[in-house]
Amino acid sequence: MTGFRQESEAGAVPRAENFGDALRTAIHRRDLTLDRIRSRLADRGVDISLATLSYWQQGRSRPERAKSLRALRELETILNLPSNALFDLLDPPKPRGRPLAPSGVTGTRLYGDDSPIRGVLGGSFERFNNGIVPMNLTESCTVDASRSLRLIRTMQVLRAVREDQDHFLVVHGVDEGDVMPTDIRVHSGRLGEVRVDHENGFLAAEIRFGRVLAKNETTIVEYDTVLGESAVPSRVHEHRFRNAVPSVLLRVRFDPAALPTRCHGYFRDSVPAAQKNRRRLLADASNTIHTYFPKCVPGVYGLMWQWK
Structure with a gap:
């Protein structure tokens, strides 16, 4: 099917x-x-x-x-x-007005005033990854026969917008009923400090480049986020950006034994904001849905699916 x-x-x-x-x-x-x-x-x-x-x-x-x-x-x-x-x-809205500065929007603008992620990031909450901007993101998710999201494979091309950049901070959050990552496996780069807030469902992991980037140099980070079986079926996957991103591709592959009935891609201006620009998605022969976003403004880009 x-x-x-x-x-x-x-x-x-x-x-x-x-x-x-x-x-x-x-x-x-x-x-x-x-x-x-x-x-x-x-x-x-x-x-x-x-x-x-x-x-x-x-x-x-x-x-x-x-x-x-x-x-x-x-x-x-x-x-x-x-x-x-x-x-x-409908596709996501096109950027309007002047291009955003490399610093992007603040953590408060993206996550909201009272986001618990502030406790994980501490003083870097407003401008984390301030010297690095993503140029491209490809993220592939795997949902197994138990309807659990078990693996998120992420590849990003990053560009330094300031001198002396040597790491990138990855933030992962889970909804109620979902499970925290059991492992972060870095394929391009090296895993550094990991901070976890189990109570609120947030994890921040530092990926070190292995060298210091000069301004305008690029690097690639690639890593897997491994998750256990969740108590309730997974229904959504999102990626959140403080900065404008030229290209974003999100994919979810479903086990043939557990296929959803309806899938959508969507955009949100911020984590607290409502979904908009919902777009119906159809699966291909490998039971995979995807959505591609060119010229992305800061905000939340996601995929959601419904079960029978």
């Missing part, structure tokens, strides 16, 4: 890989002109131009602002689509 796609009684889900194709297919099925759709949106109190609707279905732009997202909700109804059928295909 692969794909995990289900049909809804509200109407067929357009079988498309991106938002523009799905919208165009849904409009074609309903045999509606853009002018008629614009008129129906206006009847519902949402004024969207014909040019905007045309750009959406061509994939030249996507809904981002509040009015556009409201229009998208109405479109799903007008086109007789299940709730979130189009929302699930």
Whole structure:
């Protein structure tokens, strides 16, 4: 069983890989002109131009602002689509305004004012890894037949933005019912100090490069986070960034004996913030889902799945 796609009684889900194709297919099925759709949106109190609707279905732009997202909700109804059928295909928001400084956002901005991770990181909480920025992250997770997340394999390309950088701090947190890592196995680099807060479910591990990086030098760290069997089925995997990242790839492979019924990728502005830009994900022939995020702003990028 692969794909995990289900049909809804509200109407067929357009079988498309991106938002523009799905919208165009849904409009074609309903045999509606853009002018008629614009008129129906206006009847519902949402004024969207014909040019905007045309750009959406061509994939030249996507809904981002509040009015556009409201229009998208109405479109799903007008086109007789299940709730979130189009929302699930939206990509994460594109960065706007000036590029962020290499220092990124503060720990408080990312984790929240009262995050218990402050106790693990101590004085470095606000600006941990301040001299290093990730250029690329690939993270592959394995969920076993017991529905437990058992292995997270991480590879990052890092760049020094200050002189004399010799280590990188890895932070891992677990939700209630999940288990703390049983081991951190470093393949590129060397494991240094490890700090653990079992009560709040956080671990911070130092990965040493083995040499001192000058400004603008790059290095690669690669490590496995090994976890035991959890008391409740795993349902989510996230990676959190204080800095903008050019490229992020997250993958989860499921045991053939335990396949989820529905999967999504999503983005959050911070740990306390609600999910947005949810996107439906389908499995490939190896029972693996993935989501790729280019030009990532600081925040939380995640995968979630539901069990039968």
